[in-house]
Amino acid sequence: MRNENEQEKLTPEDFERVTIDAHHSERIEKPSLSFWQDAWLGLRKNKAAIVSMVVLLLVILMALIGPHLNGHAGDTQNLRHANLPPKIPGIEATGFFDGDGKLAGKKVDLYEMKKVDEYYWFGTDGLGRDLFTRLWEGTRVSLFIAFVAAAIDMVIGVAYGGISGYFGGRTDDIMQRIVEILIGIPTLIVVILMIMIMDPGITAIIVAITITGWIGMSRIVRAQTLKYKSQEFVLASRTLGAKDGKIITKHLLPNMLGIIIINTMFTIPNAIFFEAFLSFIGIGLQPPAASLGTLINDGYKVMENQPYVLLFPAIVISVLMIAFNLIGDGLRDALDPKMKD
Amino acid sequence: MTKILEVKDLELSFHTFAGEVKAIRGVNFDLHKGETLAIVGESGSGKSVTTKSIMRLLPESSAEYKNGEILFEGKDLTKIPEKNMQKIRGKDISMIFQDPMTSLNPTMTIGRQIMEPILKHQKLNKSEARKKTIELLNLVGIPNAENRYKMYPHQFSGGQRQRIVIAIALACNPKILIADEPTTALDVTIQAQILELMKDIQKKTDTSIIFITHDLGVVANVADRVAVMYGGRIVEIGTVDEIFYNPQHPYTWGLLSSMPSMDLEDQKLYAIPGTPPDLLNPPKGDAFALRSEYAMRIDMERRAPFFKVSETHYAATWLLHPQAPQVEPPALVIERMKTFKGSRYYVDQTGGTV
Amino acid sequence: MVKYIGKRIVYMFITLILIATASFFLMQTLPGSPIASYNKLNDTQKAIVEKKYGIDKPKPVQYAIYMKNLAKGDLGTSFVFKGKSVNDLLAKRLKPSLILGAQAMVFGTIVGILLGMLAALKHNTFWDYGSTFLAILGISIPSFVFASLLQYWIASEWHLLPVGLWNDGWKSSVLPSLALAMGPLALSARFIRTEMIEVLNSDYIVLAKAKGANGFEIAFKHAFRNALIPLITVLGPLAAGLVTGSLVVEQIFAIPGIGEQFVSSIMTNDHATIMGTTLMFSAFLIVVIFIVDILYGVIDPRIRVSGGKG
Ligand SMILES: Nc1ncnc2c1ncn2[C@@H]1O[C@H](COP(=O)(O)OP(=O)(O)OP(=O)(O)O)[C@@H](O)[C@H]1O
């Protein structure tokens, strides 16, 4: 052991006692953060999630204003303008989006050939409808379906799981037996059967997606309710005479908020996928309605000659799915790095 | 006494998302052959990091040795290549961890887990290694070793698992055994058995042990010397008697005052106020000053060097500076100091009852 | 354990009966008649046809007959393919679907596991980010988008492999298998990565290192096995994903498999075939989940007791 007996000058003042209030050091502690601050702090460091949020907001914005941007209506058919490739003013000189398309294997400027002066940014389909407008209309429909389905899943799931977990006993027993049976039924089968018996349309798709979609949420919420129900702060407020309603809204829900939100973040892309899936195999939305699924289906049919019809909706749906998944991942890591599922 | 390990001015940081965590901020100590050195200190003071840094078990991606050296048999362990380090781990230096429930591989038989270091470090064939394994199991007190050798960890109790971990650590007769809270996760009777086992083994093998614990009772029981850690530094080091009966650092005083003691039952248990320092922004002077009622102005400015109390006893507190005022330690500590020859409160009690 | 298995089997049967019942009655409410060119027939012809398929009887009787046949393993007669039993129809189509599914599963999980390992071992490096990104793509991009793109570039543009159909030996199976494999690949890569990172941070890995094990021994002798076992739990979702994928992928590549049959039966209102396929898919998925649970129950104590899983 070394003895550092450096003999530098220390003044008597150096050895004056200072009184420190014992709690001083506690003040250096990090301030306790609210749920949202915590989530935001964690999320902010996750570049992928931040970029995804920006991209997602852009797509949502486009879904709202995109259809009105270029003056073409999404359902106007103009056969003279059919099958035009994308052409965007300003960047046509770069060789992309220049209106060149294939005709009998040769590259020609279809706009010139068909004597079209207007620009169709993302081209037109076989009926001469503007694909740019249709794309954003379709995105809007897909997002609408996804958000509504996710919201319904959330409400039913939270209610079902909450009631089952909170009241316990026989209620819980019966409710869980039902879930056990339901969970055994493959989602895909239920979705398809449901959609077949209903009139095709947005409502049918939402119903089909939500009919079993809430189960996942209900199980998570039930498990959480069981966990918090028996914790001291809940027991304490119960002893103080708090009513069920107050315990649920004051203690249980705020604690479960994070996990509910994360789970919802993952049901949204799931719903987007199912809508597109159903529309793609032809039992979802019916023409002329547009959704990402129907647009991809339309595009797939003419993929050989007009690949751009498929390309744009395929990109948008992929971007949406990636963005939602990344935000979900980011939130999960931010709120609870250990939580998996 | 021969020094087997020397840690000099060790500084180590973790690079985390939040910034640089200065977990070890200048640690100095020696380990002698055949002795047991206990490291005590509150949670987060850097005990585990110090010992893991000796074995280089910290995550390479985030841990950085900033300064100092760890001398073992003339080699600086912070500098040697990983390959050489692998030859030292498990052979010359081995380790026992806190939680026996998680420190064994769940999908490997315990026999294979004990055999692994033997096969790795000693020139033994499979059947010799097997024999050695069974010997080790007998040594650590696992009955019926021939049969239990093929079992998986989950088929053993917590205490038995810790015995198995000890068997692994002893497999190659290490020169240094590091035990990081080896009994914390066990219940009291098992704790006592494990401690007895370790003492026994040390007697037989003359291994040096570094023993980390929160339990000062355990320290009194097993250790020859004690190092007290606070905020990534050793603030006081000395023999067990010196630390227990002639402590000098206010943090050691706090620690001893918070120790439940048999003979002073009516005393209220003391808790050190405040919280451990933030190692992201460690305080400039004495890290403990903010929580200490003995703080002086200089504690806020500069950290204290080690002042020598005796040949074996050093403490890093400005209170030992010749210019510093005399202060009264807490009453409980004075009680203790009264029994220690050489302390300023020593009361000669010879002639009293024996 | 035996009691648990018994209970699970009972549940499986209840679920299947429920699905059969539900699909039977749902079929009845479908708009449009199941019989092809029904409208072109005159009344006597209609009566004959209805009698032949037994749909002249009251619904409960039809239901009873259907369930009785089902118990014998008879899925009924197709309404569209004249006189063909659904059993034969599906049996013939089982092989391509099974081949595609198996190839996708094997290829997907093996590559996924390798990617996941790579990511975990090289945590926070380019390899990690790369394979994580790939996994996100695999999870996010719908199988039909991926299948369409494969078909467009590799088959239509570059002519490397057949555009579709099941008549060119193994070549026919490459693109559809690849499209199907994206799901299992991405899921297992993600799963193994997370598992492996957790395992590598566990105490017993530190202990293994403290014993002097080198990087290779730690990764493969100690960590890999422990990270791999929990992968069993995602087999259920993986199988479900494969079935979902097969519906669209078989359609895109015109593969004469069960999935393609299912979609075309829906289009042609072939009730018996829809019900038969539904039951088959359901039974498959239910059995997979059952096996997974049992397997995990058998291996679980080892993992749970050690505190690895919560
Ligand atoms: N891998 C790591 N990354 C970042 N910081 C770490 C890491 N390991 C330890 N630390 C930090 O280093 C400091 C010392 O930790 P250490 O585990 O040594 O404490 P300890 O004294 O062993 O406490 P305990 O008694 O609770 O085991 C703590 O502040 C801890 O947060």
Ligand SMILES: [Mg+2]
């Ligand atoms: Mg520790």
